[in-house]
Amino acid sequence: MIELVKLTKRYRSTVAVDAISAVVPAGSVTGLLGPNGAGKSTTLRMIVGLDRPSSGQALVDGRTHAERVTPLREVGAVLESGSANPGRRALDHLLWLAYSNRIPRSRAREVAELCGIGSVVRRRAGRLSLGMRQRLGLAAALLGDPPVLLLDEPSNGLDPEGISWLRGFIRELGAQGRTILISSHLIAEIAEIADHVLVIRRGALLADCPAGRLPLMAGLNPAIRVRSDQVGLLAGVLTAHGAVVEQGAEATILISGLDRSAVAAVASSAGAILTELTEVTPSLEQAYLALTAPALEDAGQLGQAAQKVSAP
Amino acid sequence: MTLTITEPTPSWRSRLLASAGQLAPVLHSEWHKLRTTRSAWWTAGLAAFISVLLGILRCSSIASAAHPVTGVDYFGASLFGLSVAQFAIAAGGVLIITAEYSGGTMPPTLIATPQRVRLLIAKIGVLAAVAWAYGLLISALAVGIGLAILGPRAHAALFSALAVRRLLGASGLFVAMALIGFGCGTIVRRSAGGLIATAAVLMVPSLAVQVLTGAARQDVIRYLPLRAADALVQGSSSTGALSPLAALGALAAEIAVLLVAGAMVLSRRDA
Numbered sequence: 001m002i003e004l005v006k007l008t009k010r011y012r013s014t015v016a017v018d019a020i021s022a023v024v025p026a027g028s029v030t031g032l033l034g035p036n037g038a039g040k041s042t043t044l045r046m047i048v049g050l051d052r053p054s055s056g057q058a059l060v061d062g063r064t065h066a067e068r069v070t071p072l073r074e075v076g077a078v079l080e081s082g083s084a085n086p087g088r089r090a091l092d093h094l095l096w097l098a099y100s101n102r103i104p105r106s107r108a109r110e111v112a113e114l115c116g117i118g119s120v121v122r123r124r125a126g127r128l129s130l131g132m133r134q135r136l137g138l139a140a141a142l143l144g145d146p147p148v149l150l151l152d153e154p155s156n157g158l159d160p161e162g163i164s165w166l167r168g169f170i171r172e173l174g175a176q177g178r179t180i181l182i183s184s185h186l187i188a189e190i191a192e193i194a195d196h197v198l199v200i201r202r203g204a205l206l207a208d209c210p211a212g213r214l215p216l217m218a219g220l221n222p223a224i225r226v227r228s229d230q231v232g233l234l235a236g237v238l239t240a241h242g243a244v245v246e247q248g249a250e251a252t253i254l255i256s257g258l259d260r261s262a263v264a265a266v267a268s269s270a271g272a273i274l275t276e277l278t279e280v281t282p283s284l285e286q287a288y289l290a291l292t293a294p295a296l297e298d299a300g301q302l303g304q305a306a307q308k309v310s311a312p
Numbered sequence: 313m314t315l316t317i318t319e320p321t322p323s324w325r326s327r328l329l330a331s332a333g334q335l336a337p338v339l340h341s342e343w344h345k346l347r348t349t350r351s352a353w354w355t356a357g358l359a360a361f362i363s364v365l366l367g368i369l370r371c372s373s374i375a376s377a378a379h380p381v382t383g384v385d386y387f388g389a390s391l392f393g394l395s396v397a398q399f400a401i402a403a404g405g406v407l408i409i410t411a412e413y414s415g416g417t418m419p420p421t422l423i424a425t426p427q428r429v430r431l432l433i434a435k436i437g438v439l440a441a442v443a444w445a446y447g448l449l450i451s452a453l454a455v456g457i458g459l460a461i462l463g464p465r466a467h468a469a470l471f472s473a474l475a476v477r478r479l480l481g482a483s484g485l486f487v488a489m490a491l492i493g494f495g496c497g498t499i500v501r502r503s504a505g506g507l508i509a510t511a512a513v514l515m516v517p518s519l520a521v522q523v524l525t526g527a528a529r530q531d532v533i534r535y536l537p538l539r540a541a542d543a544l545v546q547g548s549s550s551t552g553a554l555s556p557l558a559a560l561g562a563l564a565a566e567i568a569v570l571l572v573a574g575a576m577v578l579s580r581r582d583a
Contacts (some may be wrong), residue, residue, distance in 0.1 A: 049426045050419050051582040066426045069334065077423055085415035087350040093417075096348070100341035100424040140420060 001026040002047065002148065002181060006056035009042050009203075016042045018203035019056065024181050024196070029174040031190035031197040031211065032183040035292050039203040040183040041079070044150050047181075048077050060148050072101040076141030077150040083137055086126025090117065090136050093125055098143050107143055115139040116165070130157035138169075149173065151182040155189055167193060187288040197284075201292050211284060218290040220282035223256045224263050227276035237270045238263065254280070331430075338425050338434035346438055351411050355404030359397040359486075360450050366393030367454040371461040385547055386466035387475060390458020391451060391482055394545060398489045401443065402514065405493025406506040408439060413501045418583050428579045432498070436571065439494055440487050447486025451479050474547055481544035481556055488541050488563045495570025499577050513570070514538055535562045 002024035009017040017039040024030045032040050045051040047058040049065035057064060060075050068074050084093040094108035112121045115135040120128060125136060134157060141149060151170070155163045171193050174180050184190050190197065190211075197214055199207040207217040215222075223246075228234055231253050235245045243258040255263055260279055267274050322330070346352055370392040374384055412418045425431045455475075459466045469475065496513060497506035517536045521529050533539055534554050543559035554562060 045419075045582075048423045050422055065423075068426065071426055072424050075423075079419055079423075080416060083416045083420050085349070085411065085417050087415070088348045092344065092348040096341045096344040097420060097424055099344055100337055100421075102337045 001061060002179065003059045003062075004043070004047075004056070005059065007043065007046060007053055007058050008055045009039070009046060009051060010054040015203050017046070017053075017200075020200065020203070020205045021056075022198050022205060022208045024179060024198075026179050027177050028196045029170065029180045029182065029194050031187075031194035032181055032200070033187060033190060033197055033288055033292075034183075034185065034200040036185050037202075038185075038200045038292075040185075040200065041152050043200070044077065044079060044152050044181070044183060047150060048075060048079075050079075070101040070144065072097065072103065072144030072146065074144070074146055075148045075150065076144065076146040077152075078134070078137040078141045078154055079150070079152045080137075083140070084125035084133065086124060088125055089122055090125050090128065091121040093136065094121070094140060094143065097140050101144055103143050107145075111139040111142045112136075114142065115169075131159060131162040134158055134162070134166075138166075147177075148179045149181070151180065153183055153185070155184075163189075187285045191284045199288065199291050206291050214284055214291075215282040215287040218282075218287035220287055220290055221256050222282070223254045223280045224258070224260055225252055225254055225276065225278045225280050226263060226267070226274055227252045228267070228272050228274050230272040233270060234267060234272050237266055237272075241266050252276070334427075335430060335434055335437075338431060339437060341424070342431075342434045342438045343442075345417075346408065346442060349408060349411060351407035352404055355400050355407065356446060359400040359404070359446075360453070362397040362400060363391075363393035363450050363454045364457060366396060367391065367458045368461065371458040375461055375463065385469075386459065386462050387455065387469040387478060388545070388547060389462070390455045390466075391478070391545055393454060394451070394482055394485060395542070397450070398485060398541065399514075401447075401486050401489040402493035402510050403507060405439065405443075405490035405495075406497035406510050407493075407503060408490075409435070409494055409497040410501060410503040410506045414503060422583045429575055432571075432575050432578055436491065436494065439490055443486045443490035444483050447483030448479065450486070451482035455479070477556065478545055478547060481546075484544050484560065484563075485541045488537070488544075488567060491567045492537060492570060495567060495574045498574030499570070501577070537563065537566055540566075 004020050004022045006019045006021050007017055008015070008019050020043065032043065034040050042051060043058075046053050047060065047065065048071075065071060065075070084090065091108060091112070094112060095105065098105065098108050109118065109121070112118045115138050117128075117132055117135045117139060120132060125133060128136065134154060138154065154170075155166050158166060170180060170182065174193065182190065182194070194211050197207065197209065197211050198205060199214070207214060209217050225248060226234065229251060231251055235253055238245050238255055238258065241258065241262070243255045243263070246254040248254045258266070260277065264274070264277060367390045370389045374386075374389055412421060421431065422428065455470070459470055492513060493506070493510045496509040500506040500509050514537055518533065518538065521532050521536070524532060530552050534543070534552055540554060540559040540562040543553045544556055544563075546553060553559075
């Protein structure tokens, strides 16, 4: 279990992480979602003690990272693809890490095989492709067979084949009962594997909920799409029955506030012929975009943010 | 009635044993890292090359002198190259740590060993041990080659207690230079900046003392890193130089300042 307790990271003029409190349940695959610069990496770095929180704390199984004696056996982290010295052989990278936590030498080869880089471990890290280096990072994180894994944008730089491999691999690791916190700015990457999501924007926590409930959190309600030649007539009758009706594409309307059978009953009594009646659940993607899209009232702040970004 | 249970305070001995036990895997790890760091090999190779080459040139020039030179320090002549090679060793000390920042291995290192002072102690221990052994090897090699060139007249210089002391001093010089570079690299964290800082630490003080005059200048100058390091290798105390033991003490104090500053930077700043 990962607990963030009012976790805060302040730099001189900016707040990168703003008093985030959240719990990543043990055994869950949790997505840490947010646009670029939202504070995802800083959050992960504070969990493993690379960045010192300005206030608050990050605990894994009730302890801070500095309190661990053999950290690699408790938490594995893939934070940056370039984390292996380019001049060092991949195997040596795994070995020095293993030695530091009294992990047997043989485990280095084992994780390399597990991550599909068994045949290239004698190459220098700098001569590996970006995808191979990502796998090396993953292998390093798995050295201590840790029950908790932190992955920061793990599919960066992977080709489609690599991404699909990674997705399956993460799902497998999750099925072994590991707690996995995986950050991404792309919901599509997370949607298929995460059962829980944390959404952050500009350092603040916007949502902390099971993945399936994200649309609800974003205020997106399920709607019913109806296709008919008589949409005009239908819209009037449905509104009279208390539904909220929006014009959809072509000869369709989107109805919320009534369930499917109620819509069907109203249409039937009005004598309208329906050629389609579909329940439309907003996707995680829509929910995420709705949550992270800057609201109009933030427009001024957004301008400032843009200036900050453009400043060198 | 309440029962208070206090945990027995572990004795300093058991605490020392425990922390030594926790240091062992970090030493193992840092040793493997050091011997798979390319800049370590380059700088070590460069230092060996310079030591041997300059030693050969100096000894040959003495051996081929038309008139026999009197009062020559044959032993010192064969170690002549160290005065230049020491800069390669200092550079090696810088790069050992700055390559961790530029190569991106600092985050995984700190994730694996979050106790930053323990990590630094392990790094210092491994670097000092390697520099010591390598220094002894290179100095012995340089002396062997030098005396072979100089021939029988130099043999007296070899078989003496002083020779042993000077060889140990030479390897001490390697350790001192490696740690000065390492300290600067730990403080600055970037290769270029670390090399400049090391050059400054070694050079600037001897320029700065020019503001002093006469005896005061002589008093201060012998404590400066390069002078003290030189005193470790010298045979007879040349005028104004520190004794080898005093030189060792001066260097130790200077290195300690750098390393403590480095430890503070490492423990306080985000990686």
